Amino acid sequence: MADKKQGIDQALIRDLANILNETDLTEIEVEQDDLRIRVSRAGTPQYVQAPIAAPALAAAAPAAVATAATPADARSNKNAVTAPMVGTAYLSPAPGARPFIEVGSQVKEGQTILIIEAMKTMNQIPAPRSGKVTEILVSDASPVEYGEPLIVIE
Amino acid sequence: MISKVLIANRGEIALRVLRACKELGIATVAVHSTADADAMHVRLADESVCIGPPPSRESYLNIHQIVAACEITGADAVHPGYGFLSENAKFAEILDAHGITFIGPTAEHIRIMGDKITAKQTAQELGIPVVPGSDGEVKPENALEVARKIGFPVLIKATAGGGGRGMKVAKTEADLDEAVSTARSEALAAFGNDAVYMEKYLGKPRHIEIQVVGDGMGNAVHLGERDCSLQRRHQKVWEEANSPALNVEQRMKIGQICADAMKKLKYRGAGTVEFLYENGEFYFIEMNTRLQVEHPITEAITGIDLVHEQIRVASGAGLSVRQEDIVFSGHAIECRINAEDPRTFVPSPGTITHFHAPGGLGVRVDSGAYQGYRIPPYYDSLIGKLIVHGRNRVECMMRLRRVLDEFVIDGIKTTLPLFQDLIGNQDIANGDYDIHWLEDYLANKTDA
Numbered sequence: 001m002a003d004k005k006q007g008i009d010q011a012l013i014r015d016l017a018n019i020l021n022e023t024d025l026t027e028i029e030v031e032q033d034d035l036r037i038r039v040s041r042a043g044t045p046q047y048v049q050a051p052i053a054a055p056a057l058a059a060a061a062p063a064a065v066a067t068a069a070t071p072a073d074a075r076s077n078k079n080a081v082t083a084p085m086v087g088t089a090y091l092s093p094a095p096g097a098r099p100f101i102e103v104g105s106q107v108k109e110g111q112t113i114l115i116i117e118a119m120k121t122m123n124q125i126p127a128p129r130s131g132k133v134t135e136i137l138v139s140d141a142s143p144v145e146y147g148e149p150l151i152v153i154e
Numbered sequence: 155m156i157s158k159v160l161i162a163n164r165g166e167i168a169l170r171v172l173r174a175c176k177e178l179g180i181a182t183v184a185v186h187s188t189a190d191a192d193a194m195h196v197r198l199a200d201e202s203v204c205i206g207p208p209p210s211r212e213s214y215l216n217i218h219q220i221v222a223a224c225e226i227t228g229a230d231a232v233h234p235g236y237g238f239l240s241e242n243a244k245f246a247e248i249l250d251a252h253g254i255t256f257i258g259p260t261a262e263h264i265r266i267m268g269d270k271i272t273a274k275q276t277a278q279e280l281g282i283p284v285v286p287g288s289d290g291e292v293k294p295e296n297a298l299e300v301a302r303k304i305g306f307p308v309l310i311k312a313t314a315g316g317g318g319r320g321m322k323v324a325k326t327e328a329d330l331d332e333a334v335s336t337a338r339s340e341a342l343a344a345f346g347n348d349a350v351y352m353e354k355y356l357g358k359p360r361h362i363e364i365q366v367v368g369d370g371m372g373n374a375v376h377l378g379e380r381d382c383s384l385q386r387r388h389q390k391v392w393e394e395a396n397s398p399a400l401n402v403e404q405r406m407k408i409g410q411i412c413a414d415a416m417k418k419l420k421y422r423g424a425g426t427v428e429f430l431y432e433n434g435e436f437y438f439i440e441m442n443t444r445l446q447v448e449h450p451i452t453e454a455i456t457g458i459d460l461v462h463e464q465i466r467v468a469s470g471a472g473l474s475v476r477q478e479d480i481v482f483s484g485h486a487i488e489c490r491i492n493a494e495d496p497r498t499f500v501p502s503p504g505t506i507t508h509f510h511a512p513g514g515l516g517v518r519v520d521s522g523a524y525q526g527y528r529i530p531p532y533y534d535s536l537i538g539k540l541i542v543h544g545r546n547r548v549e550c551m552m553r554l555r556r557v558l559d560e561f562v563i564d565g566i567k568t569t570l571p572l573f574q575d576l577i578g579n580q581d582i583a584n585g586d587y588d589i590h591w592l593e594d595y596l597a598n599k600t601d602a
Binding site for chain 1: 203204206207218225227252
């Protein structure tokens with residue numbers, strides 16, 4: 001009985017292993033009478049569920065006030081100038097006036113690039129370094145939060 | 155009316171306030187530091203604003219940024235939670251100047267109660283019992299007369315003092331002369347000033363506090379007491395409502411004194427009058443002009459949502475209850491779950507790998523924690539509060555024992571094992587403890 005079973009096992013396993021390779025499957029399981037064999041490719045992840053359950057959240061993440069439209073790559077761009085404070089960003093010194101900067105402008109370190117209004121105070125935001133403005137990530141009169149990328153200076 | 159509330163806090167209390175706002179149909183704005191971008195209160199809020207880097211000073215304590223966040227979101231009210239800016243009179247004034255409602259008392263009341271001396275004077279004027287003491291300096295010549303008036307034992311303290319120096323206890327008249335002269339010479343050596351004053355000495359007091367809510371127009375109620383005697387380094391660890399030490403008559407008497415005082419003061423919002431309690435007498439310590447961490451045990455035994463009441467009175471709608479409507483039902487205990495080693499109390503920030511909150515009848519968990527949440531190292535270690543309610547203290551304790559075994563927080567150390575230990579202690583079972591009990595107990599345990 002034991003011999004017979006072992007014989008069956010070996011032959012069957014070899015067959016299954018060959019099929020596994022030919023078909024490029026990761027796992028085969030067969031059942032015959034009271035015998036069940038599973039052949040699986042070693043090292044292949046078999047997880048049905050993620051190893052750590054994602055935090056159960058009834059609600060989706062809220063719309064962060066001003067960040068929804070910001071491209072993800074700009075967020076991580078080390079050349080981006082980020083908002084040092086919360087407030088409303090203005091691109092020109094007065095409504096209708098010419099903007100401080102445009103895409104393609106050369107800026108000098110310390111030059112005002114935009115204004116953030118907070119608590120009725122206009123805060124001039126200086127360029128942290130000299131360079132060329134390649135992107136403006138905020139629109140005029142839009143709210144910004146702390147750390148939000150404003151412009152990119154290359 | 156209030157239509158959008160900015161919650162100027164983080165952690166479990168931000169979530170607590172958010173829940174009340176949602177129930178009242180009020181829009182919510184969460185503010186957060188860069189370290190809290192993944193926090194639960196941020197995820198559940200209608201809008202969020204990042205207000206600064208991790209240090210509290212530059213984010214949660216930054217008035218300028220918080221007011222700017224109100225402006226860009228159009229929030230018409232701010233709930234400060236507890237801690238941070240909740241007892242900052244200047245913050246209340248600035249919001250007022252910007253036409254934003256501060257969900258709390260007036261700046262004037264915050265200021266009065268924030269100063270030890272004016273708080274005690276005001277309490278006394280309002281008829282609240284204070285620790286009896288000498289009005290001003292005590293000289294060796296008049297010490298006996300003053301001490302007899304106060305009643306022994308008495309404590310002699312340096313007027314310039316602090317840190318336990320220049321402090322001596324006189325248990326009886328026989329000790330008095332020596333206590334006064336030692337305190338005076340210690341005071342002179344330590345502070346260059348030998349002036350001392352005298353106070354009633356309390357050897358084994360309990361910490362009992364009365365919850366009050368006022369509408370700011372001369373109406374106020376009390377919601378009974380909380381016993382917060384189990385403390386470690388002046389941090390409350392375990393709180394109960396009602397106190398195992400008070401009977402109905404005592405409860406209603408001290409409660410009424412506090413409610414009457416708040417009516418006279420025209421106090422607005424939730425507040426807590428804290429007392430030391432010994433031998434049937436109450437002695438005022440301070441008043442907290444905000445929501446307390448342990449407020450849920452009062453909610454459990456009264457069924458009244460304190461944050462709802464805060465928002466109501468801030469919007470001018472008045473209180474939803476009269477004193478005669480308030481009924482105390484059963485018993486509630488709160489355990490503060492800290493991310494700390496349960497023996498050494500060393501903070502244990504890190505990632506929570508598994509989180510299972512207990513459930514069942516009479517169980518409430520207020521926590522911003524979840525599986526995969528990383529506890530930032532910048533803020534306090536409170537990660538959740540477990541509140542258990544039962545029809546009486548015995549049922550409450552039995553339920554708490556069951557619930558503590560059910561609560562799972564893996565990946566960090568928490569104070570859960572401390573509570574599993576306390577629930578089996580005979581003194582705790584008997585409600586027989588004072589403000590020194592826990593520290594003595596922990597010290598003896600370490601020695602053993």
